[in-house]
Amino acid sequence: MSEKRPLDIVVISDVHLGIYGCHAKELVQYLDSIDPKILVLNGDIIDIWQFSKRYFPKAHTKVIRRILKMIGKGTDVYYLTGNHDEALRKYAGFELGNFTIDNKLILDVDGKRHWFFHGDVYDVTMKNSKWLAKLGGKGYDILIILNRLVNNILESMGREKLSFSKKVKHSVKQAVKFISDFEQIVAEIAIDKKFDVVCCGHIHQPIIKEMQHNGKTITYLNSGDWVESLTSLEYSGGQWQLYQHPVTKTKVVLPDEEDEAPLPWEVSKVISFPAQ
Secondary structure: OOOOOEEEEEEEEEOOEEEOOOOHHHHHHHHHEEEEEEEEEEEOOOOOOOEEEEEEHHHHHHHHHHHHHHHOOEEEEEEEEOOOOOHHHHOOOOOEEOOEEEEEEEEEEEEEEEEEEEHHHOEEEEEEHHHHHHOOOOOOOHHHHHHHHHHHHHOOOOOOOOOHHHHHHHHHHHHHHHHHHHHHHHHHHHHHHOOOOOOOOOOOOOOEEEEEOOEEEEEEEEEOOOOOOOOEEEEEOOEEEEEOOOOOOOOOOOOOOOOOOHHHHOOOOOOOOOOO
């Protein structure tokens, strides 16, 4: 195995474990390639909204195993809740060793105040019409399934892949306006709260950019997602960079690891009673 890249902070979000569109195998490859001091899971890691016992493949379980492995090796892991895993919000403030569940995270990094949170709290659709947002989530998953089928056909014909959702986002004016409004609202609130850097997920739009409000500047970060973008944010050497995982035409095959320790819910306790 190649040597892992040492990093100060890694941020991933919107993995959506438990849905068809999740690129879990690629995420396992990525997690196997890095050695971060801090890992921020910035919401919607497990898609509890659309969770089904019938669909949770081995690769999705491997993502959880890799994160547990990182915790065991000393990485500080912060699980920040999103809208698709909002059921975990009642556990905000939970700490166990170097693992924390919370709704937000504030870090002073090299003299700059950083604010990490998922972002759904500043989404008008989420606040006013949760049922509509959930319906949209299911529609998004169906769109991804259709997209995969079409891309399989295009690949077999030797043609370039398409992204349905990106085309929708960039062609529908309201979608473009929503993304712009979201970024601006987040930036303005972060500046008012005197932060230097704000980091979100939620809208599946990976970016690093400077934004202004009232004559002040803030760095806005978005870690993207692992449904389409396959991106993360990495902090090393005093600067943030956007990581883009390579997408290959060949099928991703993960090695079998027979010696992997069972997950907590897979462990059964053996009890024996002495004969009377």
